[in-house]
Each structure stands twice: as C-alpha cells, then as structure tokens.
Amino acid sequence: MAAATAAVSASPTPSDGEPTAAVDELGTTWRSLPTDAFVEILLRLPPSRQRLLRLVCRHWRAVIDERTPPQSNKPAVLACFTGLTSASMYVIDDDDLGAGRCRQVWGVRADPNDRTKRVDVTMVGTCNGLVCLCDNTRPGGAISLLNPATRETLRVPPLPISHGAGGPWSGYGSGKAYSFGFHPVTGRYRVLHLPCRADVTGGFTALQVFTLGDPCPSSSRAWRDVPVSFPGGATATCSVDAGLVTVDGATYWVTKGAERVVSFDHEDERVAFAAPLPVEGGPGYVLRLMEVRGSLGLAVCADRWPAPTKTDVWVLGRHAQGWSRQYSVQVQAGVCQRLAGPHFAHGEYVLTVSAPESSLKHHLYAHRMRGGGAAGRLQSGEVRSLRIRDEGTVAAYLKGGYYYLRTFAYVQTTEPLSRRCSDLPHGLGGTAVVLCSMAGMEALQTRQGELGRRRWA
Numbered sequence: 001m002a003a004a005t006a007a008v009s010a011s012p013t014p015s016d017g018e019p020t021a022a023v024d025e026l027g028t029t030w031r032s033l034p035t036d037a038f039v040e041i042l043l044r045l046p047p048s049r050q051r052l053l054r055l056v057c058r059h060w061r062a063v064i065d066e067r068t069p070p071q072s073n074k075p076a077v078l079a080c081f082t083g084l085t086s087a088s089m090y091v092i093d094d095d096d097l098g099a100g101r102c103r104q105v106w107g108v109r110a111d112p113n114d115r116t117k118r119v120d121v122t123m124v125g126t127c128n129g130l131v132c133l134c135d136n137t138r139p140g141g142a143i144s145l146l147n148p149a150t151r152e153t154l155r156v157p158p159l160p161i162s163h164g165a166g167g168p169w170s171g172y173g174s175g176k177a178y179s180f181g182f183h184p185v186t187g188r189y190r191v192l193h194l195p196c197r198a199d200v201t202g203g204f205t206a207l208q209v210f211t212l213g214d215p216c217p218s219s220s221r222a223w224r225d226v227p228v229s230f231p232g233g234a235t236a237t238c239s240v241d242a243g244l245v246t247v248d249g250a251t252y253w254v255t256k257g258a259e260r261v262v263s264f265d266h267e268d269e270r271v272a273f274a275a276p277l278p279v280e281g282g283p284g285y286v287l288r289l290m291e292v293r294g295s296l297g298l299a300v301c302a303d304r305w306p307a308p309t310k311t312d313v314w315v316l317g318r319h320a321q322g323w324s325r326q327y328s329v330q331v332q333a334g335v336c337q338r339l340a341g342p343h344f345a346h347g348e349y350v351l352t353v354s355a356p357e358s359s360l361k362h363h364l365y366a367h368r369m370r371g372g373g374a375a376g377r378l379q380s381g382e383v384r385s386l387r388i389r390d391e392g393t394v395a396a397y398l399k400g401g402y403y404y405l406r407t408f409a410y411v412q413t414t415e416p417l418s419r420r421c422s423d424l425p426h427g428l429g430g431t432a433v434v435l436c437s438m439a440g441m442e443a444l445q446t447r448q449g450e451l452g453r454r455r456w457a
Contacts, residue, residue, distance in 0.1 A: 039067045052187045077346050078410035079364050080123035081398035085110045087121040090396040097349050097366045102396040105148040123406045125180035125246055127189060129413030134175030141174030143191055152417040156191055156210055157222040181246035183266040190266050192251050196238035203235040228271045245289040245342050247296050258287055278314045278323035291342045299339055307336040307355035331388045337365060340407040350386055353405050362403045365392040
C-alpha cells in the first residue's frame, strides 16, 4: 500500500458505509474503500503497522482509534540473568510481583561435558515485545533478536572488523556498548554501537548503527558509521559502566568524565549534548542511567561496598527540561541490595538485586512502596522515599556462580519477528542464539542456516 502524504478529511469517524479518503503522493484520492472494509484490513495488520497508518491522515487516525481494539497489555517485568554456565529470562506480571511468582520464557545452558565452553549472553534491550541479546564470547559481541512469545530468532550481521575484532577492547563484556531502540514515527528498529573502548581515553568520532529494514546487498555494509561532532571540537566519550538507555526514540549515555548526558535521536540520527548531570560525580560516586516510566533517569549513590546505603534517582524532564529528584531509597544495614536496572520502578514496587553480584544469592527482589498515587505516579515536586529493612519478596532468581542481571519493562506480542524485521539482508547464516524449551534446557543448542528476506503481506 502506498504511503499517503496529505490528509483530506478531518471529520469524525464515518459510518460503516461511508468510504475512507486519503490522498497518495500521486494525488489520487482513495474514495472507493468503505470504512467497514478498511477496518477489516486493519484488524489483519500487526499493531506496529496500525501505528504507522495512524500517521497517514486525521481520518485514518480516527478510524483506527475508534474501530480497532486498544492494546490492553500492561507492561510486565522482564529479568535477564547471566551466569557462568547459563543465562535465563523471566517475565513477572503485575499480580505476581508481590506473590513471588514468575515464568521462564527463555534460557541457554553450556554443555556440561565441555568445560571450555561458557555462557556470556547479556540482554541489550527490548522494544514492543522484541528482545535484543549480545553474545559476549564473540569478538565485539554477536547480536541476535528474538521474540520470547513465538520463539523466533534472527541474527544481526557482525560489526565491521575495524570495530568488532580489530581493537584492544574487543574482548568480553561488549554488550555494554550496544543499545536497542525503536522510533514510533519512522517505525524503524535500530541497534546502536558505541566504539568507546577503541582507545584508553574512550574517545570516538563515529558510532555504528544497524537499521532493521535498510536495504543492503551484503552483511558487510549492514552497519553504517554516523559521524559524531560537537561544538568546539569536543571529543565524544562514553562511560559504559553508567549504561546506555533508550527511551522515547532516543538513546542516552554519560560522558566518560561524568559531566553530561549525550543523546542519539533515532529519527534524524543526530548526536547532541542532552543535559548536564544533576549532581557532581567524583571518586566514590556510582552513576547509572535508568528508565523511569518512559523517561530518562539517573541513579546516584555515594557508597557501594558491600551495598549502597542510599540511592537517589533523578528524572530528566521532557525535551531535556531539567532534572527532578523523584526517588530516594535507603537500605538498612545488613540488607545487601541495590536498585535493579535500568527498569527499577514498576507500579507500586521498587526492584532490587543482591549486592555484591558475586554473592551466593542471585535474586531479584520486589519492595512495595507506600503512597504516591495510582500506579506510582508522582505529583510535581514529590519525592517517593523507601526504606528497605528486609529482603522483600523474591520475584526471580538464578542458581549458579557470578551473575549479571538486567531488568526491563516488557509487553508480550505474538506478532512474528519476520513482520517487524521484514527487510533483513540476505546471508545472515551462522550460529544464532536459540530458544530452549523448558524441557530441553540441559545443553546449549545451535542452528546453522540462512535467513532469507521476508516481507509482510
């Protein structure tokens, strides 16, 4: 269907017999399609395509809003654990947080007969039910996408060798330099890579972007360099330990000197200084970017070992209109926990994890907050305070050695991954991260093959 570029009707939603109207780029008016037939077409499209069609004109937006069922799925918590010999992913619904129930939706385990193999798969991010994972055992990291609900997987081409395997940073832990984002206007999914370990200073002049759906003849051209420049010739840097967070169509990171937050806009691919930090960092301070109900957050604590006693969370206003302190979490002595992240505030609960990570308890905890309005919404200037006096409710856990845990807001979708990523280039053969069934998680399974180009109908 051709994309319409102008609206010709601003009237209320028409009756079933009244035809729809939109003008395409050739100036042709589509008046022969009755609204009830248009609705039947809409009901056969995935939600992501419906969102794009809302942008055609006001008339189509009204039809979609009035005649298609709303998406009622509430976000759940998605927790991804990484151990030395296994990795697993759990979904915790709202009603299950306080009850200590979760369901495992994905997992991999190393071959117990091969002690040379280990599992180091970390979760990069999630958008609209799709999950982005990084296999850190590969130079530069190997990126795969999956839909936990349908168990469909796709592998993203590797970085060019100059970024993936040629630099001194190309060892383990590369997943921290990636981010996964979606822009609601363009409808495009992007994997972003910051080459911030290319030298000891952490500086870089370009970042790498892989756009799902970009036509490209070979996987070697799948990644594009996006130049990075700042006024006055300032060097781009990134503190990977502070994390990369994508919210509202932009990816954010903290400069290496912990002075400012930098943003990458997924619509116009522009890199800019977003805002100075709300507090001065320095020795002894730990900064971590967070996602707070669709906005960018920054968790700040002054002490860490064995666990921070107090953590403040600041939230950046829309359009970078200043920071406001919205959460203050204090942990009583003897309770070794820290905030989970980047998603830590879910409904009336605050999520925490065991600290330090090398401890024998590998748990995700839920602590119920008091007051603050429905669904945890805050009034202007309000700060929610929480004092953690006990371990709380165990929401999920991992058995094993040293672990790494990330939490995200997650909405399940049964829409095939091939519809979301219909234009992946040919030649994506190789070993992919594979979903293991609950009955067959004794060994890490692999598959070889070529994923051809798929298009949504």
